[in-house]
Amino acid sequence: MRRGRLFYQLLSTYMVILLLTITILAAMFYQLLQNYFYNQTETMLLDRAREINIILNDYSKHIIDSETLTYELQTIDRSTNARIWVVDSRGVIFTETGPIGERFGGIRLTEDEIKNVLKGQTVVKKGYFGGRFPTPMLTVGIPITTEEKITGAIFMHAPIYEINRTMMGAFHLAIISAIISVFIAGLPIYYASSRMSVPLVEMSKAVSRISSGDFDVELNENRDDEIGELAHAFNLMARDLRNLEEMRRSFVANVSHELRSPLTSIRGYITGILDGTIEEKDREKYLNIVLQESKRLTTLINDLLDLTQIQSGQIPLNLSEFDINEVVRITVIKLEYRLNEKNVDFVPEFENDSLKVCADRNRIEQVVYNLMDNAIKYSKEGGTVWIKTFKRDGKAYVSVKDNGVGIKEEDLPYIFERFYKGDKARTDTSSGLGLSIVKSIIDQHGETIEVRSKVGEGTEFVFTLKAA
Numbered sequence: 001m002r003r004g005r006l007f008y009q010l011l012s013t014y015m016v017i018l019l020l021t022i023t024i025l026a027a028m029f030y031q032l033l034q035n036y037f038y039n040q041t042e043t044m045l046l047d048r049a050r051e052i053n054i055i056l057n058d059y060s061k062h063i064i065d066s067e068t069l070t071y072e073l074q075t076i077d078r079s080t081n082a083r084i085w086v087v088d089s090r091g092v093i094f095t096e097t098g099p100i101g102e103r104f105g106g107i108r109l110t111e112d113e114i115k116n117v118l119k120g121q122t123v124v125k126k127g128y129f130g131g132r133f134p135t136p137m138l139t140v141g142i143p144i145t146t147e148e149k150i151t152g153a154i155f156m157h158a159p160i161y162e163i164n165r166t167m168m169g170a171f172h173l174a175i176i177s178a179i180i181s182v183f184i185a186g187l188p189i190y191y192a193s194s195r196m197s198v199p200l201v202e203m204s205k206a207v208s209r210i211s212s213g214d215f216d217v218e219l220n221e222n223r224d225d226e227i228g229e230l231a232h233a234f235n236l237m238a239r240d241l242r243n244l245e246e247m248r249r250s251f252v253a254n255v256s257h258e259l260r261s262p263l264t265s266i267r268g269y270i271t272g273i274l275d276g277t278i279e280e281k282d283r284e285k286y287l288n289i290v291l292q293e294s295k296r297l298t299t300l301i302n303d304l305l306d307l308t309q310i311q312s313g314q315i316p317l318n319l320s321e322f323d324i325n326e327v328v329r330i331t332v333i334k335l336e337y338r339l340n341e342k343n344v345d346f347v348p349e350f351e352n353d354s355l356k357v358c359a360d361r362n363r364i365e366q367v368v369y370n371l372m373d374n375a376i377k378y379s380k381e382g383g384t385v386w387i388k389t390f391k392r393d394g395k396a397y398v399s400v401k402d403n404g405v406g407i408k409e410e411d412l413p414y415i416f417e418r419f420y421k422g423d424k425a426r427t428d429t430s431s432g433l434g435l436s437i438v439k440s441i442i443d444q445h446g447e448t449i450e451v452r453s454k455v456g457e458g459t460e461f462v463f464t465l466k467a468a
Contacts, residue, residue, distance in 0.1 A: 010363070022178045029174060037163050038138065042124055045140040045156045048076050049388045052084065052154050053144055060146060073097050082158040087114060089152050093137050104132065117141040117153040126160065126308065136160040203234065204292060215242035265293045317360040317444060321468040324357045324364070328387050329367045335376060351390035356468035363441045366400070370434040371461050377400035378459070396467045401460040407453040416453065438463075 052073065059069045073084050077097040086095035091109040113130060117123050123141040128134075144152040154459040206217045215236050219231035269286045272278040278286055325348075332339075332346055339346055357364075374386045379402045388399040405414060416439040442449045442463050449463035 022181075026175060026178065035441050041138055041158055042140060043164050044080060045082060045138070045158060046122065046142065048080055048082070049140060049142045049154045049156050052086070053074065053142065054087065056144055056154075057146055069095075075112075080156070080158065081162060082156045085155040085157070087153045087155065089150070099179070106398070114141075114153055118150055119143075120150055129157065133157065138163065139411055162413075177197065203231070206234065210238060210241065213245075215245055227457050262295075263297070317363070319358055320361055321356055321358050322361045323354045323391055324398060324465065325353065325355050327365050327368055328389065328398075331365065331372055332387075333370055334369065338373070338376045339385070342376060342379060344379050345382075345384045347384055347386045349386060349388040351388075355389050355391060355396055357396045357465040358468045359445055359465050360441075362443070367438050367441050367463065368400070370438050371400040374434060374461075375400050375404070375459070378402060379403035380404055391467050394467055396465045397462060398465065399460060399462045402459060403458040406455040406457055407451070407459055408455055412451060412453060416449075 048403060055064070055069060055072050058064045059066070064072075073086075074097055076082075077084055083098040083102065084096060085093050087093050087109060091111070091114045091399045093104050093109070095108050096105055110130065120143050123139070125139045125141075127136055127139075129137055129139055136159075138160050139157045141153055141155045146152055202219060206219055209215075209217050215238055218236050221228050221231045221235065223231070235417065269278070269290050273283055273286065328348065328350075332348075338344075372385065372387070379385060383403050386399070386401040388397075388401070390397050416435050438461075439449060445465065447464045447466070450462060451459065451461050453459035
């Protein structure tokens, strides 16, 4: 009995010390994590605000127009998830980004809110910014300097709840890991040490290998107890981490490759112009090539942003009823020059003049455009593209078919993956993201998309939508 009481006393003492230690470490970790995320966000906002200052100077010098200015500000807004205010020297907001229902254009800020910035100081605040926002914001403000004169101010407001959510996600994971560690650490005391020591040592070694980046690790699962279950869960985690690491490496390699190609071309042509290798009479030709490569880079980056936001759910669906046949007709008009360029015939096959669907019109227009653009791209000279719409069992079906080069059977399972390019003469300048965006949009709608193809005969994509 004494041995039993001592065992539970030791177990209780150990657990209390362990819990106190974890609590103290959790508090310190929380504070460090909070400071890190706030500092990172503050630094990022200040860097973007300085970029905006440069853009505004270009605008004031008529280097860029108002449309480009708006595009640049919206791009920064999307990439930082922060609202942007551009304020003149009187404190009036004359340019801004943010939700339509929460605009402050034309509003004049109070002297206390802007005076320090107009004196040339950088301001960092947390709060509701004079009650103008319903949720707390991390606000940074810097002066707009034009030819060393302060002509206004730039304010960027990032929701604190976004920062806290990211921080709390990591903190909760740490807490969960700590709780699991408490239970795991209690097992060797509660059970026989000789039975527990070997698997724990193996697990410790496996964790060390994973922490060093080696995910090719497997634990022995031939035990019908908690240790066996833990080993099984650990192996599942290791496999998931291994798959994630492979995906990460593949993604980085693909992005690097897609970015390197146009950047290499741009650098080569500009170097040739600067060092005189390219003659004066040929410079316009190569500058146009540089322009096209820069547009290709912009398209790639925008596609990456769109794909990431769609897959993460950051872009909610704006569902409405519309005529899918009308979307097809509008898309054909947009791509008319492409059809004429390759002498491709377009054949519509509409079951009815109108087919109403319930979906996000803008996103579905993007799907139809990408599929038609893909069909034209891989059609033969003088080929044909068919688009068919029909309704079956409460579903609307849209088919886009070409008689082009086709896709090999072994490539079909992978065509919706990011950057995947089979060997069907896909040496063009496409980003390799079009079909991934199509698949993500259809998945977001809860619908399906299928592909049928035969080399030398063509390809057909068929997707469904909810019929209105």
